[in-house]
Amino acid sequence: MAKKLKPTLVIAGPGAGKTHYIIEKVINKLPLLEPHRFLAVITYTNSATNEIRERLNEKMVIPPNVFIGTIHSFLVRFILKPFGVVQGVLPEQVVYKDVSIKANDRKEENIIKSNIVKKGIVPYEKIVSLSSNLLKENKKIRELVSQRLQFLFVDEFQDANSGQFNIFEEVRKASATEMYFVGDPEQSIMTFQNQGSQIQTLDKRPIYKAINSGTIDKEYLDSNNRSSSTIIDFINNFHTSIIQQKTNKDNNTNNKVTFISDTYDLREIINSFNSICNDRTICENNPSTRFFLGYRRSTFKTVENEYGLVQKDDSDSNSIQLLKECSTFICEILNRSRTSIMEDLETDDLAYRQLCFKLVESIKSNPFINSSEIISLLKTNFKCDPYKSVHKKVQHNPDHIAEGFINKINLELQYSSSIKEIKDYHLTIHKSKGLQADAVLVIAKSKNELKKWLEIDKQLRFEDKQDTCRVGYVAFSRAKELLCIACLEEIDDELKKNLTLLNVDMIPAMGEKEKQPI
Numbered sequence: 001m002a003k004k005l006k007p008t009l010v011i012a013g014p015g016a017g018k019t020h021y022i023i024e025k026v027i028n029k030l031p032l033l034e035p036h037r038f039l040a041v042i043t044y045t046n047s048a049t050n051e052i053r054e055r056l057n058e059k060m061v062i063p064p065n066v067f068i069g070t071i072h073s074f075l076v077r078f079i080l081k082p083f084g085v086v087q088g089v090l091p092e093q094v095v096y097k098d099v100s101i102k103a104n105d106r107k108e109e110n111i112i113k114s115n116i117v118k119k120g121i122v123p124y125e126k127i128v129s130l131s132s133n134l135l136k137e138n139k140k141i142r143e144l145v146s147q148r149l150q151f152l153f154v155d156e157f158q159d160a161n162s163g164q165f166n167i168f169e170e171v172r173k174a175s176a177t178e179m180y181f182v183g184d185p186e187q188s189i190m191t192f193q194n195q196g197s198q199i200q201t202l203d204k205r206p207i208y209k210a211i212n213s214g215t216i217d218k219e220y221l222d223s224n225n226r227s228s229s230t231i232i233d234f235i236n237n238f239h240t241s242i243i244q245q246k247t248n249k250d251n252n253t254n255n256k257v258t259f260i261s262d263t264y265d266l267r268e269i270i271n272s273f274n275s276i277c278n279d280r281t282i283c284e285n286n287p288s289t290r291f292f293l294g295y296r297r298s299t300f301k302t303v304e305n306e307y308g309l310v311q312k313d314d315s316d317s318n319s320i321q322l323l324k325e326c327s328t329f330i331c332e333i334l335n336r337s338r339t340s341i342m343e344d345l346e347t348d349d350l351a352y353r354q355l356c357f358k359l360v361e362s363i364k365s366n367p368f369i370n371s372s373e374i375i376s377l378l379k380t381n382f383k384c385d386p387y388k389s390v391h392k393k394v395q396h397n398p399d400h401i402a403e404g405f406i407n408k409i410n411l412e413l414q415y416s417s418s419i420k421e422i423k424d425y426h427l428t429i430h431k432s433k434g435l436q437a438d439a440v441l442v443i444a445k446s447k448n449e450l451k452k453w454l455e456i457d458k459q460l461r462f463e464d465k466q467d468t469c470r471v472g473y474v475a476f477s478r479a480k481e482l483l484c485i486a487c488l489e490e491i492d493d494e495l496k497k498n499l500t501l502l503n504v505d506m507i508p509a510m511g512e513k514e515k516q517p518i
């Protein structure tokens with residue numbers, strides 16, 4: 001009998017090169033990939049998908065039986081498309097979209113969701129449960145999926161929720177897929193996914209279930225190719241499963257982790273951070289990239305123009321991406337699948353793309369175009385009514401969807417022209433995941449938030465359902481050479497003592513008068 005395939009869980013901290021690891025592994029496995037089977041890499045963000053694709057592309061022509069994409073696109077392609085219609089859980093034509101439902105309770109919401117699925121509108125969050133049910137209830141489907149998948153890689157595994165983990169478990173049980181999960185439990189910040197009552201303490205989350213599972217092999221990567229030794233020593237205080245070693249030989253800076261003290265004023269904090277960056281007695285090298293991080297988007301919003309900070313957003317600005325955005329917008333606003341729109345218009349794929357291109361061009365040529373103008377263009381070109389709703393309790397606001405689309409395209413166009421010159425970004429800590437900068441300023445909005453960020457008691461970190469302590473960890477670990485921390489509220493002596501025990505330097509803020517250039 002063939003040896004049972006055990007998945008491997010690779011636990012790796014920040015800067016360990018998780019993407020690098022996956023790319024190397026994929027390259028090693030490709031010669032073994034059978035032509036009728038697939039190698040799939042599941043990522044959690046579009047930027048990670050693009051990075052893996054680009055980096056593989058540099059080394060080879062990516063074979064057609066390699067899939068790289070988000071968990072939702074993976075489930076649609078490998079489970080819902082091939083088995084959803086034949087099993088009668090989905091109609092022939094479907095559109096997958098974000099849906100907002102005004103229901104009185106959870107039960108009514110679920111009934112509405114099931115009703116609209118029958119009409120071909122599949123809310124994103126249903127993708128996981130529909131796929132999971134198909135696998136769980138049908139052994140044959142499990143086997144077929146596993147036979148089709150020779151290799152499965154999951155990046156950012158700490159972000160997999162229980163529903164997704166159950167799917168990987170079903171595939172594992174079918175025993176034909178070699179699986180690798182790569183992640184960092186300390187960067188598990190699930191509260192962001194809006195999972196409400198489903199939020200669990202860290203030890204109950206899938207990555208910990210996997211760590212404690214006898215059916216999964218474990219590997220630990222303890223290198224950090226990103227940060228200086230002072231920053232690594234600092235973040236090592238917090239990690240619940242790894243003590244990292246510095247491996248980046250080119251990063252020899254020894255800047256101390258710094259707390260900007262004696263001020264709670266945002267402008268004073270920013271001025272002080274910039275002056276530390278410019279002071280060669282404190283910051284050895286001139287940082288060429290700087291991140292300004294806060295929990296909320298609004299933290300730096302009021303000062304972004306004053307300091308020339310740019311809000312960093314997920315975007316990729318090539319024309320294929322723009323066309324994809326446009327097609328998603330059209331399906332979403334019309335509540336129809338791409339295929340059914342094309343069938344009604346009696347056009348082919350090329351003509352459909354030309355129509356999409358027309359919409360993008362209309363925004364390019366007039367950035368001030370408004371939602372009603374876009375909707376009117378859409379009605380003329382696609383001969384459909386965007387105001388037709390699918391269910392009276394499912395919110396459908398075409399003007400809002402159109403505004404979102406116009407903003408997105410404008411942002412991407414603007415981003416593509418400015419990306420090369422901009423070096424200073426302000427972003428939420430959640431958005432900074434996976435990214436890095438030479439110098440990082442992290443601002444806590446309150447002393448309680450800061451206190452949680454600095455928590456070193458492993459048990460309390462485990463129990464933090466809100467993930468506040470891990471959000472701090474993600475922020476701290478973005479820094480390559482200089483890490484500065486500040487707080488918008490006065491901190492007490494206990495916190496000061498904690499900072500000192502963590503070997504953090506306290507540097508008093510400079511006054512408003514001495515405003516520093518970036």
Ligand SMILES: Nc1ncnc2c1ncn2[C@@H]1O[C@H](COP(=O)(O)OP(=O)(O)OP(=O)(O)O)[C@@H](O)[C@H]1O
Nearest residue numbers: 013014015016017018019020184225226433434435
């Ligand atoms: N094996 C390696 N050799 C040299 N440099 C590497 C290696 N792996 C990664 N790096 C570099 O180290 C830095 C951090 O890597 P990367 O961003 O891939 O880490 P990560 O594990 O994804 O971190 P995070 O969890 O914070 O997202 C990058 O500048 C990357 O180019």
